[in-house]
């Protein structure tokens with residue numbers, strides 16, 4: 156947009172070009188989401204490629220008939236967006252960019268309308284394509300624009316954050332925010348492919364990288380215990396963008412998500428398990444007016460869910476302790492101020508998993524065994540809140 160607004164983009168977000176070099180460190184890994192035909196649109200069966208220097212693979216995902224490509228990126232990644240545009244132009248495409256406000260500020264209907272205007276003014280047809288370059292907010296918005304233009308055009312995501320790689324860019328959730336809340340408007344629109352270029356993590360602020368690792372840990376708790384062991388063996392390597400461990404963590408998390416989405420793309424059942432820790436997390440984000448990072452809120456939310464599961468006899472004390480230990484080892488928060496229960500409960504009641512007045516939580520019956528559980532009595536939630544509560548004067552927010 157010509158006059159992007161200020162936003163909550165993480166402090167220290169690099170303004171310089173995020174590396175998209177062609178330096179090859181090792182062979183890329185391709186993970187397929189679902190078992191479909193891989194033709195894009197609403198189809199499953201698309202590749203998520205993880206590796207270094209992946210830009211040259213973009214044309215393979217754009218489809219054989221695309222002539223025009225709209226690259227949507229946040230203001231903070233202008234230089235990176237230009238690299239992608241120049242590369243596509245060299246490859247013979249008519250490429251253009253839509254620069255949008257950073258972070259959640261980009262997920263507004265006015266921003267989508269701006270993108271539709273660019274598409275209309277450039278005669279975008281059904282065979283042309285949209286590319287997102289950025290974090291989860293950008294893939295949500297770009298996916299929504301692609302889902303709605305001419306009732307759906309191809310979109311390729313190039314996530315530049317851990318959270319984008321392991322969660323937002325994979326699985327086809329798209330959405331924008333309204334005055335009433337986050338992601339209330341959106342659709343499922345699977346990408347034609349995802350390029351998770353690990354080089355982009357080198358300049359990612361550390362707290363942003365660690366925040367994304369909360370979603371990685373979530374995948375460990377719900378489906379792949381090896382993720383937890385890898386972090387326990389070396390929390391330092393887990394945070395190092397050059398390490399083989401971080402690459403393995405990202406690949407394992409994408410495999411968890413790919414497998415679940417392949418089975419339940421539209422969140423009728425099993426996909427809800429990907430929301431482990433998210434019910435309280437969304438309530439915290441709302442209470443904090445979205446000034447907390449999503450991963451930090453998910454971290455606290457997982458400890459809350461673990462305490463709740465423990466009180467129901469589903470998790471042992473040692474398994475609850477393991478939540479605290481692995482999250483703390485990365486510097487993720489595990490407590491929340493103890494004077495906000497009413498506000499949090501209001502947020503919990505708005506959760507999309509609830510049915511009527513029945514509150515539903517994703518809980519673990521042991522590590523790797525999630526289930527969606529109805530909670531008959533809010534007092535059970537309050538008891539779990541007391542286990543994570545921290546006196547306000549002592550509350551420290553580490554991310």
Ligand code: GLY
Nearest residue numbers: 322326328426429
């Ligand atoms: N972020 C959870 C999901 O994609 O289902």
